Amino acid sequence: MTIHLPKTAAAKPAIGLDGVQAAETVLSHVDGERGELIIAGERVGHLAATSSFEGVTARLWSAATGTQLSEAEVRAALGEARTRAFARLPVILAASDGLSIVDGFRAGVAGLRAENGLSHDATIVGALPVIVGALVRRAKGEASLAPEPTASHAADTLRMLLGKRPTPREAKALDAYFVTVCDHGMNASTFTTRVVASTHADLFAAVTAGYCALTGPLHGGAPEPVLEMLDAIGTRERIKPWVDSALARRERLMGFGHRVYRVRDPRADVLKDAIERLELGAEGLPFAGEVEAYIRTALKQKNPDRPLDTNVEFFTAILLDALKIPRQAFTPIFATARAAGWTAHAREQQRLGRLIRPSSLYVGAMPA
Numbered sequence: 001m002t003i004h005l006p007k008t009a010a011a012k013p014a015i016g017l018d019g020v021q022a023a024e025t026v027l028s029h030v031d032g033e034r035g036e037l038i039i040a041g042e043r044v045g046h047l048a049a050t051s052s053f054e055g056v057t058a059r060l061w062s063a064a065t066g067t068q069l070s071e072a073e074v075r076a077a078l079g080e081a082r083t084r085a086f087a088r089l090p091v092i093l094a095a096s097d098g099l100s101i102v103d104g105f106r107a108g109v110a111g112l113r114a115e116n117g118l119s120h121d122a123t124i125v126g127a128l129p130v131i132v133g134a135l136v137r138r139a140k141g142e143a144s145l146a147p148e149p150t151a152s153h154a155a156d157t158l159r160m161l162l163g164k165r166p167t168p169r170e171a172k173a174l175d176a177y178f179v180t181v182c183d184h185g186m187n188a189s190t191f192t193t194r195v196v197a198s199t200h201a202d203l204f205a206a207v208t209a210g211y212c213a214l215t216g217p218l219h220g221g222a223p224e225p226v227l228e229m230l231d232a233i234g235t236r237e238r239i240k241p242w243v244d245s246a247l248a249r250r251e252r253l254m255g256f257g258h259r260v261y262r263v264r265d266p267r268a269d270v271l272k273d274a275i276e277r278l279e280l281g282a283e284g285l286p287f288a289g290e291v292e293a294y295i296r297t298a299l300k301q302k303n304p305d306r307p308l309d310t311n312v313e314f315f316t317a318i319l320l321d322a323l324k325i326p327r328q329a330f331t332p333i334f335a336t337a338r339a340a341g342w343t344a345h346a347r348e349q350q351r352l353g354r355l356i357r358p359s360s361l362y363v364g365a366m367p368a
Contacts, residue, residue, distance in 0.1 A: 022186060023194060023353055026063045027344050030185035035263035039183050048270045053153050053178035053337070054078065060183060060344035061121060065351065077119055079149030081126020082156060084115065086146050089134055092127070101135045102215055105332040108135070110208045120203045121343040128339055129153065132332040133160030139328075154178055157336060162324055169278055170323055176274040177319055180267045181312065181334060183341030185260070189213040190338075190345050197346035198356040206346040211335050223334075224327045225254040226317035230288060239294050247302055253295055255314030264309040271315035278322055288318050 029038040037044040040059035047056055055071040057078075062069045085092065092111045096104030108131035115123055134144040137160075145160045154175035158166040166174075184190070193210035197203070213219060233242045246253060258265055275285050292310055300307035320330055349356075 020358075022191065022356060022358075023349065025186075025345070025348060027060055027341065027348060028183040028185050030260055032258075032260040033263070035266050037184065037266050044180055044266055045270050048176045048179045048274070051179060053175050053182065053340070056179050056182055057125065057340040060340055061347070064344040064347040074122075075152070076149075077122035078126045078153050079147070079151070079156075081118075081122040082130050082147035082153075083149050084118075084123070085112075085127035085130040086144070089130065089144055092131060093134060093138075096135065101132070101139060101326070101328040102331050104135045105132055105335070106208070106211055106215070109211050109335075110204075112204050114202065114204070121347070124203060124207050124343055125153075125336075125339045128332070128336040129157035129160060132329055132336060133157065135332070136161050136326055136329050137163070139326075157333075158323065158325075161329065166323075173274045173278050173319060174323060177271060177316065178337040178340075180270045180274075181316070181337045183338070183344070184267075188216070188219050190341060193342045194345050194349040194353070195356045197349040198353055200350060203343055203346050207339060207342050210338070210342045214335055214338065215331055223255075223313045223317040223320065223330045226314055227321055227327060229254050230291060230317075233291060236287065236290060239291055243291075243295055243298055247298060253299070253308075255292075255317065256295055256299060256310060257308035258311045265311040267312040268310045268315050271312065271319050275315060275319050275322060278319075285318060285322075288314075 027040060030036075031038075039047055039056060040063050042051075042059075051059075052071065052075075054075040058069045058071050058074040061067075061074070092108050093104070095107040095111060099107060105128075109124075109128070112124060112127055114120055130144075130147060137144055142163065145163060147156050147160060149156075151159070152171060152175060154177075155166055155171035158170060158174055186194075189210040192213040193206045196206040196209045217225075233239055243253070272285075292314060296307070296309060299309075316334075317330070320333060321327070325333060
């Protein structure tokens with residue numbers, strides 16, 4: 001006997017892939033209800049306090065490939081890759097003339113290529129700070145700086161960007177940022193990377209696609225508007241009237257709310273701690289802290305059932321600004337860190353996954 005269910009009983013497919021499990025991974029886990037981020041088996045706060053970017057990258061690459069790598073091996077590989085990228089800068093940057101830093105970085109990433117017998121992963125991750133450093137200095141009319149292969153990835157990134165050797169405190173702050181944002185579950189850019197990798201395209205194509213996704217204002221383009229918001233508020237006396245007016249106009253307050261987290265983004269506190277260790281004194285953090293506190297209160301009053309809490313972009317903007325990184329370079333710096341996760345996810349997808357090919361729900365006209 002055939003049973004015909006009424007149309008209302010049919011389950012409607014999830015639109016936008018919300019909640020759809022597109023892959024199995026050992027790389028990172030986001031628990032939006034509990035406000036927890038686990039990267040390669042450790043909570044993000046613990047990793048930022050006890051490990052380096054090279055150490056976390058070693059964990060990610062080891063987990064993705066099944067081949068154990070040490071922090072020292074990754075540090076050496078990235079140092080050598082930065083040196084190789086600098087030697088090829090004229091070729092890598094050839095297509096970026098006349099472009100903004102964000103767009104020029106995209107052209108530079110797309111210009112990377114495989115090097116015989118060398119790790120594609122290290123070639124990519126090592127090249128990115130060299131590219132962004134060269135673009136920033138070119139925009140100021142200054143020559144690119146050769147990398148120091150024995151320096152940490154974070155310290156060398158800052159030196160190539162700013163033209164001076166960072167203090168240990170500054171290098172540690174950027175390293176904490178790199179660790180904190182190196183991977184974050186199946187976000188838009190990581191999913192894009194995995195889709196391209198699932199076709200068995202190479203890592204260079206996959207990471208280029210991931211960066212393109214990152215440039216969207218709903219993903220990696222959010223930190224700069226946080227600073228624009230703080231600039232617009234200007235003084236402590238203007239915090240309440242400015243925020244109240246923005247909420248009355250139903251404007252989005254940058255740095256608050258997240259697609260996944262229903263509570264405070266765990267990365268926000270990690271970066272806030274990193275900023276405090278910079279010891280900025282009267283600059284930056286105290287005013288930003290007052291803005292954050294009032295916005296959190298105002299949002300809770302406006303949306304008591306689901307208050308929008310601080311996300312990673314709020315303190316990312318303050319940290320990168322405190323390190324004197326130009327705002328136009330915020331997205332490429334984000335990519336410099338996230339490339340560790342992108343390459344790991346691409347390797348994991350190619351090793352264990354299958355072609356990612358979701359279906360769609362057709363709502364157009366049908367032929368007669």
